[in-house]
Amino acid sequence: MKEFPKNFDYHTSELKWQKYWEDNKLYESHPNTEKPKYSVVIPPPNVTGSLHFGHMLDITIPDIYCRRKRMEGFEVCWVPGMDHAGIATQIMVEKELAKEGKTKYDLGRDKFNELVWQWKEKNGGTILNQIRKLGASVDWSKERFTLDEGLSLNVRKVFVDLYKKGLIYRGNRIVNWDPVSQTAVSDDEIFHEERTDKLYFIKYYLENSDEFITIATTRPETLFGDTAVAVNPNDKRYKSYIGKKVNLPFLNKLIPVVADDYVDIEFGTGALKITPAHDVNDFEVGQRHDLEAVIVLTKESKLNEYTGEFKGLDIFQARKKIIERLKELDLLVKIEDLTHNIAISDRTKAVIEPYLSEQWFVKMKELAGPAIEAVKSGDIKFYPDRYTKIYFHWMNNIRDWCISRQLWWGHQIPIWYHKNTGEIYCEVDSPKDPENWIQDEDVLDTWFSSWLWPLSVFGWENSEKDKTNEWLNYYYPTDFLSPGPDIIYLWVARMIMAGLEYTGKVPFREVYFHSIIRDNKGIKMSKTLGNYSEPLDLMDKYGTDAMRFTIVYLAPLGSDVFFDEDKTQIGRNFVTKLWNAGRFLMMMKDKISEDTRDIPHADYKNDLIDSWIESRYNSTLINTAKYLKEYKLNEYTKSLYNFVWNDFCDWYIELMKIKVSEQPSNAVRIIDGAINYYDNILRILHPVIPYVTEELWHNIEEGRDDKSISFASSPSVDETKIRAGSEDDFEKVKELVTSMRNLKKDNGIAPSVRSNVLVNPSTAEGRKLVEQFSSYIKKLCNLESLEIVNKIDDNNEYASSVVNDVELYLSLEGNLDSEKQAEKISKEIENLKKYLGTLDKKLTNENFLSKASNEVVEKEKQKQSETKDKLDKLEKMVLKKS
């Protein structure tokens, strides 16, 4: 026999199989027209990334589907890779530079980018090794990086193409300015947070007058950029001022009072200062009234030369000083508290500054049309379904996408300006006479490369060649995507748009938006709060399989997961249980082959135990397939957990132990049958716990050294083997055993005491079950004797109860606590009477009888007679005692 260690050494096992799988290139895929394909792309993690709980689901979920499909005979291709993550990476390297007291400007663009590449080579791969540790069955030969040559070429091709189609344009617009990373970011890269700030009421005097308008603002420091005061045209208070001019504090500049519907009469004073260069809405008002936009802040969010004495102050210092000065000038009326939302940068957590600048945009409306249609028509399905609505809402109100970033790390925009003429050149390759041209300094949003990911990883080029690209033709569209819901707009929606624009085909068929993992109080896990353990630490402590199993077991479709470390025990214990069951079966097989060497094998006939486990097993297979299809992954793992633990280990193996000793001539056949089930169990479980199942699969049979369970076939279902009758009958046996154990326990008899029991079945079926399982019941309940009788002498030697149609009498050898017994039974009688009462009432209700279906009425009648029967039996028992 092969050695079977007492414990599962996951540390060793994980390394061993990782190496084995990768060295043998098991998961490398090639177009194979003989087989159906299943292709998936990984949501490329940031090159700066380190494994967190979001990644765990990003990786584990597709791995489950890929491993499963592979075992079902599909040609599976799962592409890994990384995202260059413009802002995050650049900030990381800038920080390192800062330690040496340098800035990127000291190096210059080329040197700096060289340094980032060096950083990437040195530190950028950690996430990939963590993905390896997770057991991801990805095709490493296809690993891609969004700045790879091919992918970069695609980015330029698409930019040029969209530019020439008129879908990319340059505009002077208010954008979300991140003053920390000093770049524009898109609307999808900011979030809003509620904060309490001050609302300042400031007097703006009318030209040559003692009259003034009081405006309310939270941003007094931008008043230098005011080019109007706006009031609502219907506001009686200000009607007479419209068209007049007011004097801007500090600057002695006259600005007009304009009327605009945008102004809310109720808010503040009803008079609003308009700063077109530093507020989105003000910008729009400005355009309507043809106002000048004056920029008063620098890119670092400091006041610029336009602000005179305040120049160089940051906005908070400036605000303080301006208020002081306004007080001195008696221009400040009052200050109130105001709770409002402010925009924060996702990446740097800096407060976003609306900022007027030249940026590049993609017109989205046209691209959105087909992408909406693809989801509407069911070409792409979202799970859970409610994301469909969220998607439509966003797509129907889509806004242009700001794609330029004032960074150095990324794809530089393929636009060149002629030094003399200012002419614009937009091509994939740089101009032939580069000395006459200057390339646009900006780089593209990182998502401008990710939205092409499912195309570009398969070598798409947006050229004639695509027609003969067998990789693209075979693998695209992909089948499945499993992102977090937070990137539905940033990534998922945009991939759909790009895919349809460039191939006319959707990039994937089904999208499962996985749960977000929170801490046990429901708070989002965050580094700054430190409210979680690192998944890698937990994997180290409990094993990767345990971690994978737990997290999937806990993740229901469509809601968040509350996770804490203790819960990892669910997976750890399950893995241990599975391990021990296998070890036991192999020990047993060994022992049996020795013990029964000289015993001839008899013909074996299936019994109730066999047909029951067969039925349970096939039901489980059907359920797991169904749950996987519906993306109910927690149900999928739960049904496997229950089958393995409750049915297989608690009952089937326990019964088998007894059966082999009862039927030595069948012992070999029985243990082989059990091991066969176990082998199948390993194969169903492999997609979710790959390491331990691989290890066990090799342990339970010799000669598998050059094979892997990941290519063993997925067990097939035989629906004809599902028999409700067998399951019901077996359920009755279980109840018999449980009641018997209860009876002992309730009467204070230790499990170790071998009791004598009489049973009185009132039906032939009941009698048959007891006879058939008599020896099992005796063993499982530790009984000395189990005798079937027709009636009981009414001495007081027995504790009794009723289960189904069988009366149980436990001999107490004179130790009966009759009072306690009577109490117990009369309590049950009371319950049953109450229940019978409701049934009687129902069954005498004319309305019920006439309106409910026959089936339901029959069912109720059956319940009624069963309850009556049991009640009779119990009442007889009480009589006997008294």
Place this chain on the structure above:
RNA sequence: GGGCGGUUAGCUCAGUUGGUUAGAGUACUACCUUGACAUGGUAGGGGUCAUUGGUUCGAAUCCAUUACCGCCCACCA
């Protein structure tokens, strides 16, 4: 402000088109070291199914209402 999802045992969740005395895991309690497993076994206690009203012979399930929680979108200076 608009939209969506949720509320079932201490906790995490099931509950199929309305027809169980409402289930599981976990936690808790008791007993058990019985030759796979104490990361285990056997059993037990624990729920007015968030509120109020309606439809129905019958509601955890359908409808409406309220409350609370969560998410998304927009954003008022």
